[in-house]
Amino acid sequence: MKTKMTLRFAHLPKDYSGLCRLFLPRRIHDAVDYANVSEMAEAMVLWQDDFTPDQSDYYELLCTLMEEYDARQVKWPKLKGREILKHLLAEHGFGAEDLSRLLGGSRNLGGMILRGERNLTLRHVRKLAAHFKVSPSLFI
16 A cells, blocks of 8 residues: 555545445555554554544454564563563562562571572462463462
């Protein structure tokens, strides 16, 4: 769809079929497809409060197509349980001592776990999952 003319919301069709005649949305396969869908979505994004129902449906489809492409393309790193634990502790303002208290072990337990000198036990995993309200599988 790369055009020499910038798309403007005021010039876009108000009905779904008109929008599809201008740019027919389809599954995004590569960066060029993504750029085309993105160009159309960007022409509409600031005017969401003024959308007709058809424009709203069309815009939602464009966003869904971009989200699906991003989900296929972005490779999230596999994090280890210890890294996730460190992140959760930081988010909650907890340190090694707080972890020791939470797990009910010796004063040094939290630090040892965070340094990799001790592994989490099943009992620890259950306590952490319950406290942070996350799946126990995050720590395994």
